[in-house]
Amino acid sequence: MSVKDRLDIKQLPEHMAIIMDGNGRWAKGKGFLRAIGHENGVSALRKTATECASIGIPYLTVYAFSSENWNRPKKEVDTLMTLLVSSLKKELKTLAKNNIRLSAIGNLQALPKKCLKELTEVMEQTKHHDRMTLTLALSYGSQDEIITATKAIAQQVADGKLAVNQIDQNIFSNNLFTAGMPAVDLLIRTSGEYRISNFLLWQIAYAELVFCPVLWPEFNENELHKVLLEFQQRERRFGKTSEQINS
Ligand code: IPE
Ligand code: IPE
Ligand code: MG
Numbered sequence: 001m002s003v004k005d006r007l008d009i010k011q012l013p014e015h016m017a018i019i020m021d022g023n024g025r026w027a028k029g030k031g032f033l034r035a036i037g038h039e040n041g042v043s044a045l046r047k048t049a050t051e052c053a054s055i056g057i058p059y060l061t062v063y064a065f066s067s068e069n070w071n072r073p074k075k076e077v078d079t080l081m082t083l084l085v086s087s088l089k090k091e092l093k094t095l096a097k098n099n100i101r102l103s104a105i106g107n108l109q110a111l112p113k114k115c116l117k118e119l120t121e122v123m124e125q126t127k128h129h130d131r132m133t134l135t136l137a138l139s140y141g142s143q144d145e146i147i148t149a150t151k152a153i154a155q156q157v158a159d160g161k162l163a164v165n166q167i168d169q170n171i172f173s174n175n176l177f178t179a180g181m182p183a184v185d186l187l188i189r190t191s192g193e194y195r196i197s198n199f200l201l202w203q204i205a206y207a208e209l210v211f212c213p214v215l216w217p218e219f220n221e222n223e224l225h226k227v228l229l230e231f232q233q234r235e236r237r238f239g240k241t242s243e244q245i246n247s
Helices: 023-030 034-055 067-071 074-097 113-126 142-158 169-173 221-233 242-246
Strands: 015-019 059-066 100-105 132-140 186-189 208-211
Touching (some): 034 059, 034 074, 059 067, 067 132, 074 100, 074 113, 100 113, 113 132, 142 169, 186 221
Parallel strands (some): 015 059, 015 186, 059 132
16 A cells, blocks of 8 residues: 555645755755755645645645845855746646645745746736645744734734733734634654744644655655655644543
8 A cells, every 4th residue: 555545634734834955955965056956846846735735735835935045145045036936937837737826925025026026926816726725935934923923913002903911822823924824733844954944933833743854856745645644643632631632
């Protein structure tokens, strides 16, 4: 029986998130430029997103460019932004064919104008698709997101629209970029790094974490199935005892 056949289709994560790491090391290992690693990273994302939509995961959020990634050499940043524009143009077909809606979170205003324009267009053209929402985290940093939410809530209080004791988890969640999305159930990081790197800190509060050694350009449908199987073998207790969960 294949790994895919062993999956319980009723126990898939509702919201899966991925820190797509290892493009540079993959390229280096093959004697290629880092840019080639990023290009192959786009292919891995296409395969993964298509398979997620096909098996029935409603939300996939991927870390594509962090607020800290602006500190990379300018040449690499430029390459990534150019790749973003060309991939958005190229992948519109894939999104349409698979009924995937594209969304984005992060400090999008910091993106070059061309990127923002292309991104806005693809989001507009896919907004009626309802099989899966693919969210790109771009110029994204979770601590900044939390500060932005805090300021918005503070402003509502200052304007007399909200009382301090009304602030709860719901209000807070609804002021994050991910407002309206379910909490993350499963977070995957590739490339063997064991860190979160400022990604979705609030949203992963009770996520299952899976760290896989595979470098992102080598991630594919089979790797995804393996991670999902591992997820399905975990017991999510949410603070309760195992006995409570199983009764
Ligand atoms: C992830 O791969 C892609 C981005 C951060 C944009 P990296 O570029 O971080 O690859 P490594 O970690 O150097 O191998
Ligand atoms: C995290 O990867 C960001 C993305 C995958 C886009 P990095 O490679 O930038 O993370 P650190 O800096 O090594 O933690
Ligand atoms: Mg990296």
